[in-house]
Amino acid sequence: MRKKEMIAMLLAGGQGSRLGVLTAKVAKPAVAFGGKYRIIDFPLSNCINSGIDTVGVLTQYQPLRLNTHIGIGISWDLDRNFGGVTILPPYEKSSNSEWYTGTANAIYQNLDYIETYHPDYVLILSGDHIYKMDYEVMLDYHKEHKADVTIAAMPVPIEEASRFGVVVAEEDGQISEFQEKPPEPKSNLASMGIYIFSWPVLKEALVALKNEPGCDFGKHIIPYCHEKGQRLFAYEYNGYWKDVGTLGSYWEANMELIDIVPEFNLYEEYWKIYTNSGILPPQYISGQAVIERSIIGNGSEIYGEVKNCVIGSGVVIGEGAVVRDSIIMKDTVIGKGCVVDKAIIAENCEIGENVTLGIGSDVPNKLKPAIYSFGLVTIGENTIVPPGVQVGKNTALSGATVKEDYPNGVLESGETLIKAGERV
Amino acid sequence: MRALGIILAGGNNHKMRELTSRRAVAAMPIAGSYRAIDFTLSNMSNSHIQKVAVLTQYNARSLNEHLNSSKWWDFGRKQGGLYVFTPTITADNGYWYRGTADAIYQNLDFLKRSHEPYVIITSGDAVYKMDYNKVLEYHIAKKADITVVCKELDDSEDASRFGTIKMDDSMRIEEFEEKPMVAHSHTISTGIYVVRRRLLIDLIEHCAEEDRYDFVTDILIRYKNLKKIYGYKIKDYWSNISTVDAYYRTNMDFLRPEVREYFFKQRPEIYSKVSDLPPAKYNPGSVVKNSLVASGSIINGTVENSILFKKTFVGNNCVIKNSIILNDVYLGDNSYIENCIVESRDTIRANTRYVGENGVKVVVEKNERYAL
Numbered sequence: 001m002r003k004k005e006m007i008a009m010l011l012a013g014g015q016g017s018r019l020g021v022l023t024a025k026v027a028k029p030a031v032a033f034g035g036k037y038r039i040i041d042f043p044l045s046n047c048i049n050s051g052i053d054t055v056g057v058l059t060q061y062q063p064l065r066l067n068t069h070i071g072i073g074i075s076w077d078l079d080r081n082f083g084g085v086t087i088l089p090p091y092e093k094s095s096n097s098e099w100y101t102g103t104a105n106a107i108y109q110n111l112d113y114i115e116t117y118h119p120d121y122v123l124i125l126s127g128d129h130i131y132k133m134d135y136e137v138m139l140d141y142h143k144e145h146k147a148d149v150t151i152a153a154m155p156v157p158i159e160e161a162s163r164f165g166v167v168v169a170e171e172d173g174q175i176s177e178f179q180e181k182p183p184e185p186k187s188n189l190a191s192m193g194i195y196i197f198s199w200p201v202l203k204e205a206l207v208a209l210k211n212e213p214g215c216d217f218g219k220h221i222i223p224y225c226h227e228k229g230q231r232l233f234a235y236e237y238n239g240y241w242k243d244v245g246t247l248g249s250y251w252e253a254n255m256e257l258i259d260i261v262p263e264f265n266l267y268e269e270y271w272k273i274y275t276n277s278g279i280l281p282p283q284y285i286s287g288q289a290v291i292e293r294s295i296i297g298n299g300s301e302i303y304g305e306v307k308n309c310v311i312g313s314g315v316v317i318g319e320g321a322v323v324r325d326s327i328i329m330k331d332t333v334i335g336k337g338c339v340v341d342k343a344i345i346a347e348n349c350e351i352g353e354n355v356t357l358g359i360g361s362d363v364p365n366k367l368k369p370a371i372y373s374f375g376l377v378t379i380g381e382n383t384i385v386p387p388g389v390q391v392g393k394n395t396a397l398s399g400a401t402v403k404e405d406y407p408n409g410v411l412e413s414g415e416t417l418i419k420a421g422e423r424v
Numbered sequence: 425m426r427a428l429g430i431i432l433a434g435g436n437n438h439k440m441r442e443l444t445s446r447r448a449v450a451a452m453p454i455a456g457s458y459r460a461i462d463f464t465l466s467n468m469s470n471s472h473i474q475k476v477a478v479l480t481q482y483n484a485r486s487l488n489e490h491l492n493s494s495k496w497w498d499f500g501r502k503q504g505g506l507y508v509f510t511p512t513i514t515a516d517n518g519y520w521y522r523g524t525a526d527a528i529y530q531n532l533d534f535l536k537r538s539h540e541p542y543v544i545i546t547s548g549d550a551v552y553k554m555d556y557n558k559v560l561e562y563h564i565a566k567k568a569d570i571t572v573v574c575k576e577l578d579d580s581e582d583a584s585r586f587g588t589i590k591m592d593d594s595m596r597i598e599e600f601e602e603k604p605m606v607a608h609s610h611t612i613s614t615g616i617y618v619v620r621r622r623l624l625i626d627l628i629e630h631c632a633e634e635d636r637y638d639f640v641t642d643i644l645i646r647y648k649n650l651k652k653i654y655g656y657k658i659k660d661y662w663s664n665i666s667t668v669d670a671y672y673r674t675n676m677d678f679l680r681p682e683v684r685e686y687f688f689k690q691r692p693e694i695y696s697k698v699s700d701l702p703p704a705k706y707n708p709g710s711v712v713k714n715s716l717v718a719s720g721s722i723i724n725g726t727v728e729n730s731i732l733f734k735k736t737f738v739g740n741n742c743v744i745k746n747s748i749i750l751n752d753v754y755l756g757d758n759s760y761i762e763n764c765i766v767e768s769r770d771t772i773r774a775n776t777r778y779v780g781e782n783g784v785k786v787v788v789e790k791n792e793r794y795a796l
Binding site for chain 2: 034035036074075258260266267272273274275277278279280281282283284285286287289290291292293294295296297298299306311313
């Protein structure tokens, strides 16, 4: 019998709606990060670096970009004769056909996939965190403690703990209590959404809870295992881990990369992050360009001024343009004479000449104040912004916008402008 | 498929000085992210030539490493693919490749077992884009035995390091001189040839019988009047890199917008092996003007009119001018580099000064690097 000791199941089907227009057309794990990567590159690279060569990627929301990116897994060395990466979308069954209704439900619907590999352990990951972790060390911990379930957890400030699943652990790491997003957390150890299950335990729980609507790991599976008296352990992690679920945290995590020696260092040889970036020429920095504290991807051309920015591949920053504190993704063109402050501009956008982004006061967004905040200008992919217009803070733009969409040439702070059409 | 490809990448070249003491010319890094052979390989792939043999001999380690997977150029196919042939000792041959024709002769079985009617023979040391199908169509239309792709050099360029050609009005080659003392023509052979596979086998076998080993002198020049050898002129960018000056100039050409547009933007594109490097990083104090910067580089100093290849580290207060820094070089603080080519994997100690006074200086330091 051919088998794998541990396989990973990577949950990549969520929309990540808190990223607003950035995830209007792509799943959150496929959103660009750090100049050349996509968010899913981090867990995938962690897998291969930890010696896990079998990964099921569960997709559902807008999977095209994700599928293209992963392909047959060549970029992560996950093209294997036995194992490798497999994309697992929901599929029709003889008895029923349903979408993945929850994180655990998605795994339940792919029991057959897991069984193919006869694993002893199953690692559950999500595709929306930035971190480097050796899952093999976590597995050693799991075995050492004869655990049934090991939950990776990290200390967070107590006031933030209520946003997470919180674990209360004994001295030896055994979990005595698990609270999902508690109003009054009893501990500051937050679950990172990374679990190792002994496969028989997980299988039993998934089958027992198969009729649970929206079956979820944090809400159902973990409490179920806990109530059954199984051995749950917390694996404390103290390295860099960033949830990039909101525009603010996404922007911050990108900006941290430009520190001289960032806490999360992409330049280490030891734990490389792999990506499918295509074959690109070097970047060209013109005689007029000024660049300070930035990282810039391959094939970009810089003619203007760039300060504190994360710039993707194939980006053009026009002459006389000034771009500060911003994230510019792949293939976007910033026209001549633009002034861009604190913006997130997604892939393949065209910002016309002399456009000013990020002016005015910090007025909350009228439509979705919880999403478009932090004073950011957020522009979805393939957006066209006509020349000469001005855009305020806490704004969101998407689609082929024209001059008429901007009253007096200005989109005031707090406005949202979503149009049809896109840049080809 | 109508044609298979042979890339002659075995040659040594003393005109490259120290640069080729470590690698074959075909493995020379070009334009920040590429190696010389990428251009020919990409042209092959983009011309839908799916079976390509690379003949290597001299200092092939770095080239073999670059070619360790054929997938980057899309040659990872069930039919055909990329073949790398180094000389081997067999029952009836114990020689190195004694010349270009001999290199093909020693791998004649590859040609005999193929079924493609035509062969495209190229070198691996030129930077250009070409659709070989166009040459092939010309070859067929001319009913030629051999077609030689040639190029008119500017008057300023030295033709004497190439094979020079004179043609009649029908483009048939009348004169062919290999590396003449004094060049009488500014039309040169680019080392790209089209020939029918059966004819090539006959010519090569005949050559071997007479103990002749060189494709140019023993086939092209010797058969000049006997066979119909035609020239095919190209006007597009083509640059051979096999002297230090030519190598330097070819790289610096990429600082010109029209050259970047032609190679980086226009399709079909040039492929290369992907290295998993993070984006380039510009720290406070970095000043970069009119330069190409490849991924994985970290810049703290000043860089002007230069090309930084992959993983260059530029220390604080460094000044780099009109220079080419090859892959994985560490430049210590306050170093000053002007008009130089710095060999790859080198470590330049802090406060070092190198200036190419009369032409380009090749810098090779063999300092140990201690891992950070």
